[in-house]
Amino acid sequence: MTPEETANLEAAKQWLKLWNEAADDMVDKCYAEDCMVEAMLSGHLLKGREELRALEHQMMAATPDRKMEINRYIVKGDIVVVECTVVGLAPVPVKSCAILTFKDGLIINDHSYGAPPSGE
Template sequence: MSEGSTWAIADEIRAAVQRWAYLYNTDVHRMIDECYAESFHVLCPGLLEITDKAHFHEIEQAVLDADSTRRLHLTDVVAADDRVVVECVLRGGGTRQWETFCCAILTFKDGQIINDHTYLDRTQWPGLRDHLREMRQEDE
């Protein structure tokens, strides 16, 4: 692969990450449907693991229910081949302002995410763990 084509792929992935972040902030359900491949894996160590879109929609709706003001702010994007490391800050409001730094390692195939490993400090996101725990109990 020539250097020029490597840069072109990196630019395409950066554009895909910009779209992913934009949709996360504006229409998370479109983000799931349009940015993630049909076969994918999302892992937030110590918090959750997702492998199907229906479950992903439920989780993200729970996140919105916990704090509809939450927003993702990209701080750095490093792309190499089909992978990208995204450094970002999640901020929300609701009853009190909060923020947590996070890092996502995304793998793309045909312009869609097939692997998403996101690391964040969930203790800085008020109510998130409790809301997800309640949701799991409802499923049982």
């Protein structure tokens, strides 16, 4: 693994930790100010930290017990693919995948694939 890949993997691990513990810190410490976050199945696009923070606040209010567990990381250059299982969003665990693109240690692009929080 290259030094860039090692750094990106560590940044992805920090993203997971903060997603589970402190959504505001996750947004501020893991995402670039002008990040793009897209729910690939619905096409919903968030532009920038403020839009992402607003969504995270809505999700935390609706699902305060959510937790993500990583099943596998795949690292190549500036991209980390994260396969995960999320509990607490739906009646059953939700399997999903995120493709995170990093620049200077921050996520600039987050393409997330997964079922909607309803679990349907």
